[in-house]
Amino acid sequence: RVKKSVLTFRNAKQKNERLTMLTAYDYSTAKLIDASGIDSVLVGDSLGMVMLGYEDTLSVTMEDMIHHTKAVSRGVKDALVVSDLPFMSYQTSVYDAVTNAGRLIKEGRAQAVKLEGGIEVCPQIKAIVEASIPVMAHLGLTPQSVNAFGGFKVQGKDEEAARSLIEQAKAVEAAGAFAVVLECIPAKLAELITQSISIPTIGIGAGNGCDGQVLVYQDMLGLYSDFTPKFVKRYAEIGPQMEKAIEKYISEVKSGAFPAAEHTFALSDAVIEKLY
Ligand code: KIV
Numbered sequence: 319r320v321k322k323s324v325l326t327f328r329n330a331k332q333k334n335e336r337l338t339m340l341t342a343y344d345y346s347t348a349k350l351i352d353a354s355g356i357d358s359v360l361v362g363d364s365l366g367m368v369m370l371g372y373e374d375t376l377s378v379t380m381e382d383m384i385h386h387t388k389a390v391s392r393g394v395k396d397a398l399v400v401s402d403l404p405f406m407s408y409q410t411s412v413y414d415a416v417t418n419a420g421r422l423i424k425e426g427r428a429q430a431v432k433l434e435g436g437i438e439v440c441p442q443i444k445a446i447v448e449a450s451i452p453v454m455a456h457l458g459l460t461p462q463s464v465n466a467f468g469g470f471k472v473q474g475k476d477e478e479a480a481r482s483l484i485e486q487a488k489a490v491e492a493a494g495a496f497a498v499v500l501e502c503i504p505a506k507l508a509e510l511i512t513q514s515i516s517i518p519t520i521g522i523g524a525g526n527g528c529d530g531q532v533l534v535y536q537d538m539l540g541l542y543s544d545f546t547p548k549f550v551k552r553y554a555e556i557g558p559q560m561e562k563a564i565e566k567y568i569s570e571v572k573s574g575a576f577p578a579a580e581h582t583f584a585l586s587d588a589v590i591e592k593l594y
């Protein structure tokens with residue numbers, strides 16, 4: 319296998335091949351996902367919810383992102399590692415955006431960064447790209463704007479909002495983004511956006527007309543039970559399997575069935591004799 323890069327993304331769209339992306343937040347999971355042959359691993363600020371237990375992504379810090387990005391980067395050999403710029407690490411200024419993007423690359427060892435927003439963050443996208451850091455944009459239901467949206471709601475449903483999203487997608491492409499995540503927008507709109515720009519669109523809750531798909535791995539593996547959005551497909555129920563295994567461990571420890579002889583280190587008879 320060859321190391322994936324931004325060229326993988328560019329070529330995939332040209333060849334009409336679909337791109338695959340999953341989140342990861344730790345070494346072991348990243349290694350497993352990478353070995354499965356995924357194109358890209360996203361260290362999403364969704365880690366605030368699925369790893370840290372917050373109700374939204376707003377409390378996630380640069381230190382959180384760097385900590386988890388370091389772990390993921392150590393586990394990934396082939397996939398393109400993209401790391402999220404957290405809330406207020408890039409909205410405040412172009413300077414903050416470049417500085418913090420640089421930290422995700424330099425300290426976290428990601429190969430690209432992702433940030434949320436359209437026309438309002440184009441100066442940031444442009445400046446980060448000029449610093450030789452590839453940028454993935456993110457439009458639609460951008461979770462860092464949850465308070466402005468008044469909740470986690472599908473975006474782009476009326477004509478004005480739909481037109482605006484098409485314009486935003488063109489703007490982030492013009493600013494230099496190498497791809498754009500489309501989250502929770504109608505499938506037809508996502509398809510239209512995908513046809514309107516030359517960079518790949520990566521959908522989550524945006525239907526089958528995108529150039530690729532991304533999911534939070536806990537969602538698709540049945541490891542996060544707080545809530546499951548409509549767009550998630552559960553490919554496995556690992557959470558209940560873990561519960562069953564843990565219950566068995568507890569009962570075997572209580573009954574004395576674990577550890578058995580094969581899990582135990584022996585002492586030679588000669589030494590035993592001397593000790594008794
Ligand atoms: O943080 C995240 O996991 C994301 C994806 C859902 C696109 O931004």
Ligand code: NA
Nearest residue numbers: 362363364402
């Ligand atoms: Na995110």
